[in-house]
Amino acid sequence: MLTLTENAATAVKNLTAQIPADTGGIRISDSGSPETGFALSLAEAPHEADSVVEADGARIFVDQAAAVALDDRVLDAQVDSEGGVSFALGVRG
Numbered sequence: 001m002l003t004l005t006e007n008a009a010t011a012v013k014n015l016t017a018q019i020p021a022d023t024g025g026i027r028i029s030d031s032g033s034p035e036t037g038f039a040l041s042l043a044e045a046p047h048e049a050d051s052v053v054e055a056d057g058a059r060i061f062v063d064q065a066a067a068v069a070l071d072d073r074v075l076d077a078q079v080d081s082e083g084g085v086s087f088a089l090g091v092r093g
Contacts (some may be wrong), residue, residue, distance in 0.1 A: 004055040011077035012058035025059030
C-alpha cells in the first residue's frame with residue numbers, strides 16, 4: 001500500500017485544510033495516459049471503491065486503477081520558496 005513521508009503528510013494536511021469537510025483528502029487517480037501518470041485533486045470524501053491511506057492526520061484516497069501501480073510506492077513532497085507544492089513518487093526500500 002502507498003505510504004507517505006513526513007513531508008508529504010504535512011503538505012497534504014496543509015492543502016486539505018482548504019476543504020470545509022472533516023472527511024477531506026487528496027485523491028490520486030489514474031489519468032488514463034502513461035505519459036501523464038496520475039491525477040491529483042482535492043476531495044471532500046473518498047469515492048466508494050477508493051482505498052484510504054492515512055498518515056499523521058493526512059488522508060489520501062487512491063482509486064482502484066492507481067492503487068495497483070502505487071502498491072509499493074512512497075509519496076514525498078517538497079514546498080518551494082513561493083509555497084508551491086511538488087509531489088514525487090519513490091520506490092519503498
